[in-house]
């Protein structure tokens with residue numbers, strides 16, 4: 001499933017293609033929205049943004065197209081002249097004079113009033129969006145120490161959208177490694193320095209992934225990995241998908257754990 005950084009990058013690309021542009025045609029092809037097709041005819045897209053893993057396309061007539069990709073949804077942006085060979089089910093299509101912007105396969109799509117976005121059942125229950133400008137180290141540190149979070153295991157906390165919105169599998173492993181947090185620990189078992197380091201790691205690793213196309217390692221490691229001809233999955237992260245390989249810091253073997261069937265990779269020495 002795409003995580004917050006991937007959705008935010010997609011929102012940036014869609015915004016570039018649609019916001020303020022002349023849209024020649026909008027097609028809603030999914031039952032939950034096709035009945036609203038008329039509401040949108042002639043409307044302009046004013047902005048596109050993401051909130052955690054939700055995509056929000058805002059129109060100038062007071063409506064917003066909300067979509068969540070879940071496991072299968074996918075946005076594509078192509079030149080309008082490119083032949084469309086996808087076998088996926090088309091849900092939404094925007095055509096400008098040059099581009100075709102399409103949403104495929106998603107099932108969680110709604111047209112809502114823009115002023116109701118914050119009270120949407122999915123969005124209103126989310127924790128702080130880790131990529132939001134207003135969510136800084138101190139917000140995240142307070143959240144870790146909150147009643148809702150302080151007694152929960154790190155491994156569970158880092159995937160729970162109600163605690164921290166926008167995180168997913170790869171970010172969870174990378175954030176805990178970068179903060180030297182053992183996945184079994186709970187915030188209440190940590191001192192204030194460790195909690196601050198954890199909060200900083202949530203923000204910094206998520207931002208790094210957003211700015212650098214999902215890559216969480218430093219530029220040196222990325223370049224060295226490419227130079228060595230390693231596959232992307234070996235150099236993209238510090239620990240995630242590097243199980244059984246040596247830790248980049250201490251050379252211990254990276255270990256894979258599973259929590260609720262989802263993989264978490266960590267270094268038993270750095271995250272003792």
Ligand SMILES: [Zn+2]
Nearest residue numbers: 247250267270
């Ligand atoms: Zn290590």
